Amino acid sequence: MNETFDILVIGGGINGAGIVRDASGRNLKVCLVEKNTVGSATSSWSTKLIHGGLRYLENYEFRLVRESLKEREVIKKIASNITTPIPFIIPYQKSLRPKWLIKLGLFLYDNIGGKMTIPKSSTINIKKEMPNILKDQFKIGFQYYDLQVDDKKLVQLNVEDAKKKGATIIQNRKVIDAKRNENIWDITLDDNTILKSKILINAAGPWINEVLSNVIKLNSNKSIRLVKGSHIITKSLYSQKKAFTLQNEDNRIIFVIPYKDEYSLIGTTETEVFSPENPKIDESEIDYLLNSVNKYFIKQISSDDVVSSYSGIRPLIEDFKEASKITRDYIFDLNEDGSKAPLLNIYGGKLTTYRKLAENVLLTLNKHIPINKKNSWTAKQKL
């Protein structure tokens, strides 16, 4: 390939996919390189929600929740064929969060994102609306809505659209070296192809620092914490198309979500790991998830009920807090180093905020390639 790209993105997860879609729609010459197939890593191992992140309000992450709620509306509009609004019920548990706190959280959740087409929260009678599912002590609950999404498909749709708009998409090729020259990067793939790009974006998710030190050969000034999250899948625990948000005594919450018509998706956990490779659920995580469900549900489940499981790694920005309190927000690390070609490392992020993240990436690169804020387009055009 002799052409010089404006931007080359390492990593075909949701963040890389969103960036190449946005950039190709602005007539930039872009290339995405993914070592496996697009959307095959963290972006398909999620809880599959486009959500505001009700729980993050407890960590005072108002910026993130506001942006996520706004994005929930946008994604509902642009990806209506792969998203479904779904009610979540938080059973009231006297010994845990007080009613006033949950109601305050839901009031903020209903309002800080601005005008919403998704139904507002309400208090419900669990015994009447979801009879014979939860133990007798759970009589009332708080209902709010979020969106369920086909996470992998969301990545694929972004990539397909980018391709239609002229982006070069290379799958099953690993970036093994990136040499930084004045104004240009020489990027080597594992079949020895060399690509040239004016700007390099490292969107390798949990591999970000590995790519930075082994491929780009620069030191990172940001450290990340790799936190594994696992889900188990059982046959449907009940027939209604409603999900539960279950509070645990350790202050964490887990979800029980109807999944693919006949299953329940239960997750997630938070376990620190030291490698992004091949995450797998371990027994203590299965026990944790089973126990959480068994504290609430009449029907008791055991490991025999687990038909499948999957795990993913959250690349969280290290801020030396316990895993559930570390921010789920994203940070850009723009390395400009004089006249040398720029590098942008993307830390953190959520499926929910990928579109806005991509838009912000391009605006951040404005100094290096002409980007007009007025030409931002991805919030309007359907996937």
Ligand SMILES: Cc1cc2nc3c(=O)[nH]c(=O)nc-3n(C[C@H](O)[C@H](O)[C@H](O)COP(=O)(O)OP(=O)(O)OC[C@H]3O[C@@H](n4cnc5c(N)ncnc54)[C@H](O)[C@@H]3O)c2cc1C
């Ligand atoms: C358990 C769990 C549950 C979650 N639930 C939700 C949720 O419900 N809602 C939500 O909004 N967010 C959720 N998230 C967060 C969300 O899934 C992630 O933030 C998002 O998927 C990260 O996308 P990414 O593009 O950064 O990373 P990835 O999807 O991991 O993509 C990075 C890609 O880089 C590729 N790569 C790495 N090195 C190279 C190389 N050298 N050359 C070429 N390619 C390379 C990898 O193969 C990979 O495909 C969850 C995360 C986890 C772990």
